[in-house]
Amino acid sequence: NYQHTEAEGDDLRVADLVEDPQDLSDEDLARIREIATHEPLLANRLVSPDGKHTGVNVTIQLPGKTLGEVPEVTAFARELADRLVAKDPNLEVRLTGMVIMNNAFPEASQKDMMTLYPVMFLVVLVTLGIMLRSLAGTVVTLAVIVLMVLATMGISGWLGITLSPPTTSVPVVVMTLAVADCVHILATFLLGYHESGDKRAAMRESLRINLTPVFLTTLTTVIGFLSLNFSDAPPFRDLGNMTAMGVTIAFLLSVTLLPAMMMVLPTRRPAHPARGGKLMPGLADFVVRRRNLLFWGMGALGVVLVAQLPRIELNDEFVEYFGEQNDFRQATEYAVDNLTGIYLIEYSLPAAGEGGVSDPAYLQHLEAFANWYRQQPKVLHVNVLTDIMKRLNKNLHGDDPAWYKLPDDRELSAQYLLLYEFSLPFGLDLTNQIDVRKSATRMTVTLENLTSTELLAMEKKAQQWLATNAPPYMQTHGASPSMMFADIGQRNIVSMLEGSFLALVLISGVLILALRSWRLGLLSLIPNLLPIAMGYGMWALIDGQIGLALSVVSGMVLGIVVDDTVHFLSKYLRARREKGLDAEQAVRYAFGTVGTALWVTTLVLALGFGVLALSDFVMNGRTGLLTAITIGLALLADFLFLPPLLMKFGDRKDAKVAVVDPA
Numbered sequence: 216n217y218q219h220t221e222a223e224g225d226d227l228r229v230a231d232l233v234e235d236p237q238d239l240s241d242e243d244l245a246r247i248r249e250i251a252t253h254e255p256l257l258a259n260r261l262v263s264p265d266g267k268h269t270g271v272n273v274t275i276q277l278p279g280k281t282l283g284e285v286p287e288v289t290a291f292a293r294e295l296a297d298r299l300v301a302k303d304p305n306l307e308v309r310l311t312g313m314v315i316m317n318n319a320f321p322e323a324s325q326k327d328m329m330t331l332y333p334v335m336f337l338v339v340l341v342t343l344g345i346m347l348r349s350l351a352g353t354v355v356t357l358a359v360i361v362l363m364v365l366a367t368m369g370i371s372g373w374l375g376i377t378l379s380p381p382t383t384s385v386p387v388v389v390m391t392l393a394v395a396d397c398v399h400i401l402a403t404f405l406l407g408y409h410e411s412g413d414k415r416a417a418m419r420e421s422l423r424i425n426l427t428p429v430f431l432t433t434l435t436t437v438i439g440f441l442s443l444n445f446s447d448a449p450p451f452r453d454l455g456n457m458t459a460m461g462v463t464i465a466f467l468l469s470v471t472l473l474p475a476m477m478m479v480l481p482t483r484r485p486a487h488p489a490r491g492g493k494l495m496p497g498l499a500d501f502v503v504r505r506r507n508l509l510f511w512g513m514g515a516l517g518v519v520l521v522a523q524l525p526r527i528e529l530n531d532e533f534v535e536y537f538g539e540q541n542d543f544r545q546a547t548e549y550a551v552d553n554l555t556g557i558y559l560i561e562y563s564l565p566a567a568g569e570g571g572v573s574d575p576a577y578l579q580h581l582e583a584f585a586n587w588y589r590q591q592p593k594v595l596h597v598n599v600l601t602d603i604m605k606r607l608n609k610n611l612h613g614d615d616p617a618w619y620k621l622p623d624d625r626e627l628s629a630q631y632l633l634l635y636e637f638s639l640p641f642g643l644d645l646t647n648q649i650d651v652r653k654s655a656t657r658m659t660v661t662l663e664n665l666t667s668t669e670l671l672a673m674e675k676k677a678q679q680w681l682a683t684n685a686p687p688y689m690q691t692h693g694a695s696p697s698m699m700f701a702d703i704g705q706r707n708i709v710s711m712l713e714g715s716f717l718a719l720v721l722i723s724g725v726l727i728l729a730l731r732s733w734r735l736g737l738l739s740l741i742p743n744l745l746p747i748a749m750g751y752g753m754w755a756l757i758d759g760q761i762g763l764a765l766s767v768v769s770g771m772v773l774g775i776v777v778d779d780t781v782h783f784l785s786k787y788l789r790a791r792r793e794k795g796l797d798a799e800q801a802v803r804y805a806f807g808t809v810g811t812a813l814w815v816t817t818l819v820l821a822l823g824f825g826v827l828a829l830s831d832f833v834m835n836g837r838t839g840l841l842t843a844i845t846i847g848l849a850l851l852a853d854f855l856f857l858p859p860l861l862m863k864f865g866d867r868k869d870a871k872v873a874v875v876d877p878a
Contacts, residue, residue, distance in 0.1 A: 347402065
């Protein structure tokens, strides 16, 4: 239904370019092809220059009343495409655009929820059962996880929080903390039960030893996830609040339901401690003997990885959030290669007052701005009023190609527009390109698939061009869903990192108060900060880009990192303060009492997130991989770097300070 204009004597003819296609001759088809592939309003927008591909551009206005609107539109579009292909098997239809992309996000999340999440859950439970050697402990952990997830999602529903791609990961995230809490209590209980044979006494001692560190890790984790409220994106705020609730529920269940169920369920006295427990004394001896080598070696490794952080680029390319086999990504890349793109920058360019769009000076500036954009890399098409004005000027001069230029008279331009608009059918006029007062026009720039950084940089260059070359009344900013996502993504990444920093400051204050030692509280910052920084440094070598999804990892893994540090420090301080041991003996005691739990927790969670890393949905896949890497580095720091730090810089007066565990 493209409205083609041409001269018929002294008249202007405006009509559909293609009328009654079944009756067209080869000569007619060749003429239409020639026009379509060379018309600036069509080529690289609705028709490819080689004439092999064409597009149908549909503008959707969503009421915004229900969550099912986007899936409903997508389902209709897919059904229509299937009908077209069934009618003509030689036809190939590919669906892309913002509505299809918005539908692709929840579809990818739901696919992982139905496939990888259950596998991850199974891997965690099987690994837990193998490592703890306790069927009852595995069953109880399963009960805690299931009840915690149900309670979290139920409370979220009561509070009116809706599910979105980020919040679909809540069950996985809260499961990690629930597993950590359960493992610490169960590992200490099973070790005590193995040694004493007294089930009740073993559980009582496990709770006495672990209650404070588990509470501290819960508190610090809640602080970490509440830092997501610094995000500019509501779904990430929902993720933080839902996870904070889930972590709190996990703590309550792990210190109430778990001990009660272990007392009720038949539990055999373990013939052997948890797997890996026999290795802890040897590891402790190695760490004590090689403290200086480990201190300098781990310090050097940390410096090398942290030095990679400047290489990280804060960036996002939303099309590449999906794997290469994803229908949306394939369709979008095909469209970019053969026709047009989905990334747009829209401008509403004001003129100098009512009717100003007909001013030749305004049209000259508009044309210059459009031509500047056409010369920029990765620009596929520029839709601008001046192309219509030049064609009308040619038409009304007998289709003489020499007159394909902008009119130089304001009254003539205004008459061209009036004549043209009167000739257009209803619904195909210029109201989508010129405002009612004829005081501003719309210019649309279509681009290849760009990263958010490239998109923002492109628009910044356009602002600089306008400031230098256009009059003050034409100064404006580009806008579009693409620009909105890019801007929110950049702002969200920065705000997330700021929130994580504030959370670390608050967590440090909590640890200083809980440990009752400025020296140890500040010392604990190193093993808390270093694994996250090392994880991002390693990511700089693996990929080099941090987007919306990966900016959340720092807040997400903070709980696990702090969990490891707090439990090791609490056992170290218990040995120093309760038992009066020196620093070396206290390190050995910490390895013997909590080393197995830390090892089991890390292995279980790293394998679980390793399964999630197999996802072709980048928001889940890369998040799973970076989380698994950071969790592994956290154990490395707490086993090989924290003990040398304590033996080298720990306060020798700790043994005289009051006991940290109130029990």
